[in-house]
Amino acid sequence: MTEPNQPWQLIAEWLPANGDPERPQMTLATVSPSGEPDARTVLLSEFDSQGFYFHTDALSRKAASIVANPAVALSFLWPAFTRQLVVQGRAEVAPAAEIAAVYRSRSPYLQQLAWQNTFEFAQLPDEERRASWASFAASHAEGFAQPDNWIGFLVRPSRMTFWTSDPEAASRRTEYRATSGGWTVAHLPG
Numbered sequence: 001m002t003e004p005n006q007p008w009q010l011i012a013e014w015l016p017a018n019g020d021p022e023r024p025q026m027t028l029a030t031v032s033p034s035g036e037p038d039a040r041t042v043l044l045s046e047f048d049s050q051g052f053y054f055h056t057d058a059l060s061r062k063a064a065s066i067v068a069n070p071a072v073a074l075s076f077l078w079p080a081f082t083r084q085l086v087v088q089g090r091a092e093v094a095p096a097a098e099i100a101a102v103y104r105s106r107s108p109y110l111q112q113l114a115w116q117n118t119f120e121f122a123q124l125p126d127e128e129r130r131a132s133w134a135s136f137a138a139s140h141a142e143g144f145a146q147p148d149n150w151i152g153f154l155v156r157p158s159r160m161t162f163w164t165s166d167p168e169a170a171s172r173r174t175e176y177r178a179t180s181g182g183w184t185v186a187h188l189p190g
């Protein structure tokens, strides 16, 4: 059975709208250039009918992994313990305008973090890190420009699996796979 848009309708029901300040967390799994799996939590910045966007440091390990191998997986547990969405797909660099808009929408803390989340900064003792943080904030009272290493990725899904719990029945999954004509759907045990 092929269903053209159904997974995106479900996504819109499951995840908070893009403007909602409460952003879902997702586990982002990647494969390193030497073929080892890796995973970490990132925020879902936004989604649209092309896929899921997250933002990070272009110099990070995850960015290097994606450049070498764009195959990624995402796992959302949202809201806690009642629904799980697992996505398989390929990541590509998001459009520059999208990357810039998300930076502007981030809180001042997260905007500053994009500047100061460096290897050198991580080596400093806590007191020095806090002093450096405060002086950087004071010297940018007018706001933060977008740093050069701020980057965003769009994950275009090839498979999306929705897991739902049911206290009165077994959990189950509804799995959508992308085809040239739309999405195939299958029901699987949880």
Ligand SMILES: Cc1cc2nc3c(=O)[nH]c(=O)nc-3n(C[C@H](O)[C@H](O)[C@H](O)COP(=O)(O)O)c2cc1C
Pocket (backbone or CB within 6 Å): 025, 038, 039, 040, 041, 042, 043, 044, 054, 055, 056, 057, 060, 061, 062, 063
């Ligand atoms: C709740 C939570 C949200 C996070 N959100 C992001 C994010 O949106 N982008 C990001 O680059 N790192 C985020 N991090 C930090 C990453 O988990 C990770 O430690 C960092 O990006 C370095 O990952 P890498 O070395 O695998 O590239 C978040 C961590 C937590 C615990």
